[in-house]
Amino acid sequence: MKTQLEQIKAAAAAALHGAQDLKQVDALRVQYLGKKGELTGILKQMGKLSAEERPVMGQLANEVRAQIEADIARRQNELAAAAMEAQLKAETIDVTMPGSKPAMGKAHPLTTVLDEVKEIFLGMGFELGAGPEVELDYYNFEALNIPKDHPARDTQDTFYISDNVLLRTQTSPVQIRFMENNKPPIRMISPGRVYRSDAVDATHSPLFHQIEGLVVDKGVTMADLKGTLELFAKRLYGEDVQVRFRPHHFPFTEPSAEMDAMCFACHGEGCRLCKGEGWIEILGAGMVHPKVLQNCGVDPEVYSGFAFGMGLERIVMRRYNIDDLRLFYENDLRFLNQF
Ligand code: PHE
Numbered sequence: 001m002k003t004q005l006e007q008i009k010a011a012a013a014a015a016l017h018g019a020q021d022l023k024q025v026d027a028l029r030v031q032y033l034g035k036k037g038e039l040t041g042i043l044k045q046m047g048k049l050s051a052e053e054r055p056v057m058g059q060l061a062n063e064v065r066a067q068i069e070a071d072i073a074r075r076q077n078e079l080a081a082a083a084m085e086a087q088l089k090a091e092t093i094d095v096t097m098p099g100s101k102p103a104m105g106k107a108h109p110l111t112t113v114l115d116e117v118k119e120i121f122l123g124m125g126f127e128l129g130a131g132p133e134v135e136l137d138y139y140n141f142e143a144l145n146i147p148k149d150h151p152a153r154d155t156q157d158t159f160y161i162s163d164n165v166l167l168r169t170q171t172s173p174v175q176i177r178f179m180e181n182n183k184p185p186i187r188m189i190s191p192g193r194v195y196r197s198d199a200v201d202a203t204h205s206p207l208f209h210q211i212e213g214l215v216v217d218k219g220v221t222m223a224d225l226k227g228t229l230e231l232f233a234k235r236l237y238g239e240d241v242q243v244r245f246r247p248h249h250f251p252f253t254e255p256s257a258e259m260d261a262m263c264f265a266c267h268g269e270g271c272r273l274c275k276g277e278g279w280i281e282i283l284g285a286g287m288v289h290p291k292v293l294q295n296c297g298v299d300p301e302v303y304s305g306f307a308f309g310m311g312l313e314r315i316v317m318r319r320y321n322i323d324d325l326r327l328f329y330e331n332d333l334r335f336l337n338q339f
Contacts, residue, residue, distance in 0.1 A: 001042065001049070001057055008038050009064045016068075016075045025075050032068050039065055109339045110209065110328055113316045114191055117211055120235040121189045124228065126213070129190040131174040137164045139173035143295045144252040152251050157197035159206075167195035171212035172252060175288070175307055178214060179296035184303050185217040191312065202324045209312035216288065216298060216305030222255070225285055225306035229259055233282065236315070237261060242268070244279060253286020253307055265321075273321070280318055283310035 012032045019025045032038050043061055046054060107115070118128070131139070146152050159167040174190040182188075191211040198204040215224065226245060233243045242262035250256040259282050263274035270276040285308035290300035313325050320339065322328075327335050 001045065002060060004042055005039075005057075005060055005064050008032065008042070009067055012068045013071050016071045019075055019079070022076060022079055025072060025079065029072050033065065039068070106336070106339065108328075108336065109316050109320060109322075110312055112339065113319060114209070114211070114312055116236065117232075117312075117315070118189065118191065120232055121213065123235075124187070124231070126187045126189045129174050129178040129188040129212075129214075130192065131168070131171070131177045131190065133168055133193055133195070134161065135166060135168040135173050137166055139176050140166060140168050140170070143176040143292065144172050145289050145291050145295075146251045150251060159195050159197050169196050170194055171210040171309060172307070174212050175214045175252075175292070176296055179216065179293070179298055184298060184305075186305070187215050189213045200326060202326065205313070205325055205329065207329075208325075211310050211312055213285075213308040214288070214305065215307075216293070216303055218303055220287075220304045220306060222287060222306070225257075225287065225308070228306075229283070229285060229308060233259070233261055237264070237319075243282070248284060248286075250284060250286055252289050252292050254289045256284070256286035259283050259285060259308075261318075264318075273318075282315065283308050285309070 012028065015028050015031075016025065019028060030037060034040065039061065046057060046061075049057055122128075140158075141147075141150070141153060158169050161167070171190050171192050171194060174188075174192070178186065178188050178190070189211060190213075191209065193207055194210050195207055198206055200206065215228070230243055233241050241264075244260050244262075245257045246260065248256045248258045260277075260279035261282050262268050263271060263278055263280050265271050265273040266278065268278040270278045274280050285306060288305040288307050293300040293303060293305070313328060316322065316328070317325065
């Protein structure tokens with residue numbers, strides 16, 4: 001029996017030494033120490049021994065069990081340490097490797113310039129207004145002094161949804177909505193999308209962006225209009241920009257004007273960019289028509305105001321010398337990455 005015990009001890013030690021993972025170690029534990037294990041099998045024969053031999057063998061058996069348990073624990077520790085080491089090795093970050101650069105997104109040129117325009121007007125004390133792109137005929141035309149049979153309706157090729165509902169052709173309806181909901185003094189700009197049924201080409205798109213402006217207070221004059229818009233042009237294009245106002249006509253302003261900036265490419269000489277004019281149109285503007293004020297419940301005897309509207313795409317095209325408006329909507333990264 002003694003030799004059997006010694007053999008079991010040696011065999012268990014050898015088997016454990018060769019065990020490659022914790023599962024194998026556990027199987028060996030069952031094989032040697034389990035209820036049906038080899039050591040247990042021997043202990044069951046203890047009854048056959050003499051009274052003198054029994055305690056001696058008992059002690060030896062206990063020593064063998066303790067030894068096997070110790071071998072198991074040691075092998076478990078070794079395997080756990082090896083696994084940890086392998087994991088650490090696999091997860092090591094080599095700080096000397098060149099990093100991979102994540103692709104950075106950037107703002108669309110329309111967004112960049114719009115942010116600048118907003119910044120300029122917010123700095124002058126304006127607030128932001130907004131209105132729906134699907135608009136009522138009343139706000140887009142009627143309230144702006146453009147009745148149903150007015151010829152100005154022909155110049156804005158309107159997408160109608162029904163007789164009274166349309167896609168707004170300008171941001172001017174926001175003037176009306178803002179005056180309905182706010183009492184003067186009013187200083188508001190409202191950027192947004194507008195729609196016209198135009199065929200797509202280098203300078204036309206059925207969807208584009210305008211920025212509307214409205215100022216209403218007691219004693220507002222054409223001088224305020226000129227001063228505000230000149231200051232805006234200087235902030236946007238630089239201190240030495242030259243601007244001029246030309247008479248124009250809009251049904252909702254009287255008098256009306258268009259503001260031009262001197263061409264930055266040729267400084268008034270006339271070139272391809274300004275189509276030989278020397279000047280580039282920047283925006284439409286005028287004193288708010290008394291009828292428009294009346295339509296919004298503002299007394300034109302007490303209050304006066306000015307309004308302006310500009311096309312964002314045009315301003316951005318002039319800023320960056322872009323000659324085709326379609327580039328803004330094609331999402332070609334070769335184009336967008338230049339800004
Ligand atoms: N809504 C006009 C347009 O689309 C621009 C404008 C706005 C003119 C405000 C005068 C005052 O052409």
